Amino acid sequence: MEDILIPKERRDAVVLIGVDRGENVEFIKVYAVSEEKAKQTLEEFFSARGLFPGDYRLVSRGSEEVGERKAITTKSEASLSASLARLGLRLLSNGVLYLEGVERIYQFTLVSESLYRRITTEKEGDVKEEPIPEFEPLDVLSLGVDVLVENLRGIEVAELLPPNAVLLKEPPLEEVYELLETERDFPVVVETKDAGRYSSLDFPAVVRLPPLTVEEFAAELSERLGFVVEPERFLDYPPERLNLKNVDALAGLVKALMAQKRFSPEEALSLAVRLNLGGP
Structure with a gap:
């Protein structure tokens, strides 16, 4: 069941979460190929993370057309990432949900009770102000x-x-x-x-x-590699290397080392990071 916490390529469901600086899960969004799979995935996620359903409030559910989307990733959910960032939350996921052959997907969206109270309180305090249209x-x-x-x-x-x-x-x-x-x-x-x-x-x-934070860089790399990469590996990275293109380049290097040199994921990642920085 803990497999649900490991970032990897997926075909049936993906979990997107918003975490605060203390790594507390304040936001959960599940995309799945069916309502039943969405429910199952949510239950497994709660169990694997040791979370209590009663601490969260369901704010949205339903199906939507896939349209032109080929996959759901943290990168494809840029608007969601920006909205969470305004709340001080960082968007993470347990991988990539590929949508080939899928016409509709089902989603559940939940927020923690504490975040729900915060949002509603802020809205009540802004009642007298003119609404500001969202614009990224x-x-x-x-x-x-x-x-x-x-x-x-x-x-x-x-x-x-x-x-x-x-x-x-x-x-x-x-x-x-x-x-x-x-x-x-x-x-x-x-x-x-x-x-x-x-x-x-x-x-x-x-x-x-701005450049990615080391946490964002590690999360994006984890998503591409299918295993967890710790942010601490990139504390010495210069800002100009903390970008999405370098995420793709580093992921490609790790995969090449694993496939062609038969390195383990840990060995390939350690060597790739050194090579990516121009080290010996």
């Missing part, structure tokens, strides 16, 4: 305006652009200046790791995406 920084990419993106997180910016947008990665300053001064019917999005290079230019919007 990356949502600006869909508005059709020129944007400068300092992407230290390593997300795929191209996947978030409207069809007619032009994406330039680390372009020369002069080229960007000329484009911004030219009349055109398309927005320009400049992706860089150093927004300061373009500080002399007047972009309507500047989006800064």
Whole structure:
């Protein structure tokens, strides 16, 4: 049953959780191929983590169409991750749920009683204020305006652009200046790791995406490898290495060492981390 806590590739159900700094589970979301499987997975998760169902409140349940999604991961649930981050919670999962051949999925969403009280109390305190529409920084990419993106997180910016947008990665300053001064019917999005290079230019919007934390980096790597990777391994990593692209690169290196050199997961991971940092 403890297998449910191990991040790995899954075909029937996945559990997404929001944890606070003390690693307390404050949020739970289960996606499954059926309602019965969702219930079973939730029960197994409660048992494996030693949690009590009575400490949580069901806030949402039901089925939804898969649509264009090919898998459910912490990366694909960017909006959920952002919402939890605003509550001081970190999104984790027990792997990747692949959706090939699946048309509808069922979900349960639960929050702890303490988080529920906190949310409802905050809402009651904000009754007199004008409602503020939810808007994530990356949502600006869909508005059709020129944007400068300092992407230290390593997300795929191209996947978030409207069809007619032009994406330039680390372009020369002069080229960007000329484009911004030219009349055109398309927005320009400049992706860089150093927004300061373009500080002399007047972009309507500047989006800064910070590096992953070591906890986020370890969680993403665990998800790709199918076994738990401790965040402590990356305490010495420079910020520029803590990004999603390096997660993919490191995961590929670990898998290659395991497949071609027959290293154990621990041996492959230890060597891959050293090689990834340029060590002996």
